[in-house]
Amino acid sequence: MSQGALAKRQFGHRARLVLSPAEVPVAEAQAHAARTMWNLLHAWWQMMPKDKRTLAQADDAVRQARKDLDFLAVLPAQAAQAVLKTYVQAWKNCWQGRADAPNFKGRFRSFMSVDIPQGRDLNIKRVHRRWGMVNLPRIGRIRFRWTKDLPIGKHASTENRISGARLIKNALGWHIAFRVTTLEPKPEPHRGGEVGIDVGVTVPLAVKSARGTVEEPARNVAQKAGLNRSIAAEAWGRTVTMLTYKTARYGGSLVKVPGPGTSQRCSACGVTTAGSRESQAVFVCKNPDCGWSGNADHNAARNILHLYRIGLVAFPAAGRAVVRRARRVKPPTVR
Known part of the structure; x- marks a missing residue:
């Protein structure tokens, strides 16, 4: 198939994590720190004059907050930067009319989540037909349910790779959502109904x-x-x-x-x-x-x-x- 017949696709794949009793509090502490970082960033944004609301100033505020507040140090540096990136993008979406203005995140009205922006940090391995292992920053090697083939090892390339992930907790427990980038054949136009x-x-x-x-x-x-x-x-x-x-x-x-x-x-x-x-x-x-x-x-x-x-x-x-x-x-x- 020629290169012109291929298209870049991005999609997510969620898998169930198996955390030990000692690892669950660590993951929850990171999620609470990420939510607190968002709220502190939002408070800083509202307090600062408009000419001071720059990405560089916000980045300095995030770094200083991680130094001053010990409980924020449990959040990996890259995850903290991901919070900043998501917050800035939320304002861009608001300014372009695609979303409402960002607001504070409540403890009981928001999902617990932690972003892992770098796919190379995951170091994913398949250890069994039904199980895989993934490296979570500051948590360790964790088992996850293998339900879909992922582009890892010799199957990974620039066009087919895992670009990052996000830890999510819901009513069923902790999950990991992989962000997958692939190069797939362009489908034929669908002639179904509307x-x-x-x-x-x-x-x-x-x-x-x-x-x-x-x-x-x-x-x-x-x-x-x-x-x-x-x-x-x-x-x-x-x-x-x-x-x-x-x-x-x-x-x-x-x-x-x-x-x-x-x-x-x-x-x-x-x-x-x-x-x-x-x-x-x-x-x-x-x-x-x-x-x-x-x-x-x-x-x-x-x-x-x-x-x-x-x-x-x-x-x-x-x-x-x-x-x-x-x-x-x-x-x-x-x-």
Whole structure:
């Protein structure tokens, strides 16, 4: 196959880690230090005048903080630099209209994670059909579940390699997410169907209100409210990024469309009437000649697909408001 028929792909692969009881506190200490570093950096950013908010000044502040605060020293230097890089990129995304402004990270409302920006530091080895070993800075050699072939050893090259990783803790324990860069054949154009996607808070997990009604008060209100906050706080921009490369990998494409109005417009008759969005989950068209009813997110997704089919897409020149609206409310059409 010729070089022109190849394309550079970047994707992630998550594997389960097996940490000993002595290694778990070390990983947690690094994650807490990374979160604290982010919060200190955000406080410094807000305190400094605008002309002092430079990358060099921020780098000096990070280095000084690691010297002054002992508990920050558990975080490897490269991981601390990764926090700085991520924070600066978060502001760039905000200025370009792709995301909201960065904020402080709460202890119980953010995932525990530590970035390992250099892939060469991992020193990955496969020791068994089901297990591999990876080197984690300041933690040691750790076993992980081998579920996918990785470009290591003689199979690694400049085009096919592991560029870094991230340690992540969730309800199932500690995992490692490898960042893999590969050179793959360009897929043939996908000639399948088209689908519109709408971000829904109620459909994926619950339709019923967390608080209930006076006649039927709900149970576990605090837990459900926290769950809804977690859903709303999901990184939808990252979801769009993942959909983009996954559809491209199989020959498809992902297109953004303007989001305003798609939740209030009836997908059956195309008329927008007041009061049609009866709740977060239910849409009932108030047009006397229509009366269509259905799931509100499904209705919005149908409108999104219709906008794509008539050629109304959110081009980059459409402006910051359109891009932000498309990110926060409506992910794009996939075909």
